[in-house]
Amino acid sequence: MEPSILSIPNHVAIIVDGNGRWAKERGLSRSLGHKAGSENLEEIARYAISKGVKVLSLYVFSTENFKRSKEEVDYLMDLFVNKFKSIGSKFNKENIKVVFSGRRENLSIDVLNTIDSITEKTKNNTKGIINFCLNYGGHFEIIDAVKKVSEDYKNGVVDLNNLDEECFSKYLYQDLPPIDLLIRTSGEYRISNFMLWQMSYAEFYFTKTYFPDFKESAFDEAILEYNRRNRRFGGIKDETKNN
Numbered sequence: 001m002e003p004s005i006l007s008i009p010n011h012v013a014i015i016v017d018g019n020g021r022w023a024k025e026r027g028l029s030r031s032l033g034h035k036a037g038s039e040n041l042e043e044i045a046r047y048a049i050s051k052g053v054k055v056l057s058l059y060v061f062s063t064e065n066f067k068r069s070k071e072e073v074d075y076l077m078d079l080f081v082n083k084f085k086s087i088g089s090k091f092n093k094e095n096i097k098v099v100f101s102g103r104r105e106n107l108s109i110d111v112l113n114t115i116d117s118i119t120e121k122t123k124n125n126t127k128g129i130i131n132f133c134l135n136y137g138g139h140f141e142i143i144d145a146v147k148k149v150s151e152d153y154k155n156g157v158v159d160l161n162n163l164d165e166e167c168f169s170k171y172l173y174q175d176l177p178p179i180d181l182l183i184r185t186s187g188e189y190r191i192s193n194f195m196l197w198q199m200s201y202a203e204f205y206f207t208k209t210y211f212p213d214f215k216e217s218a219f220d221e222a223i224l225e226y227n228r229r230n231r232r233f234g235g236i237k238d239e240t241k242n243n
Contacts, residue, residue, distance in 0.1 A: 006227055008052040009180035013202070015059045015194055016041065018186030018210030031075050036212035038083045042090070047216050049096055049128035051223070055176050056130050057101070059194050063137040066106060077107075080134065081114050087130075088118035095127040101173035102136035103144070131174055138196035145171035145197075172197060181226045183219075185211040203229050 016037060023033025041058065048056045061080070066073060084098075091098055100115045115134070148171045152158040158167070169175060179195060179202040187208035191199065205222045207214070 006223060008223065009203075009226055010053070011055040011057070011177050011179045011198075012048060012053050012181045012183065013057040013059070013179045013195055013199070014044070015182070015184040015188075015192060016211050017184060017188055019212060021186065022210035022212045030072060033212065034072075034076060034079060038079055040212050040214065042083070042087055043216070044214065044219060045087075045091075045130050046094070046096075047219060049094075049130070051219075054128055056128070057133060057176070057179065057195060057198075058131065059133045059136065059192075061102075061134045061136070062192065062194075063103065063135055063140060064193075066135075077111055081110050084114050084118055084132070088114075088121060091130065092118075092122045092125065095125045096122065097125040097127075097129045098122045099129060099131050099174050101131055101133045101141070103140060104135070107135055129176070131176060133194070136173075136194070138193040141173055141195075142197055144173070169197070178202070181205060181222065183207070183222050185209055185214050201231070201233055203231065 019033035019037035020030040021033075022036065023030050041060070045056055045058065061076060065076075088098055098118050100119060104112060111134075115132075145168065149158060149160075149163065149168065153160055176198065178200065179198045182191065182194075182199060182202045183205045184191070185207055187206070189206050191204075203226055205225055207218065207222070209218050
């Protein structure tokens, strides 16, 4: 029996995957697959916020993705610049805040200037948050957070005896709520070093659909599946769910 009233997860994370395979099955170049994925990215982001999701984290480029061919990486970086400029302008008009998670090193000045401009332009928006994870790795995020804590400890800003989970979370790339629902497209069953700290109690949803084909109806099915779950936190049922 389906729930009569859907519970919308506060923070949804999507591992954007399958653009290249989507293109290959159609006899197209990987670049066209990435282009198709970027176009769907905007639509899914807007749709998720319209459904009531407060934070949407999108894994668009990992630190390991720099191992791909220079041609593909260069194409992706140019695509990010152009798409982020377009998305930033549209989302700003729609009162959506855009933030970025990941390391700045290895990113070109054009990419850095673009993400800095969008972050500044949308920083006061309140309808929802889109978190683009670019040049991101979960291990690196935790390591970088520990380095920040260490620096603040040296400067007398933080007392390690009082350091708890809530305090540590503020040292991550973004101070965001825990992930409620993780979605991975393309049929892979792993989390690929994505938001490890934030995902400790997330529900996982894997679909064989390639990301360019992950449309609104596919997102709705993920939300339905989330509502079929009995979430437990240390053995305590989440009583806020309408099961």
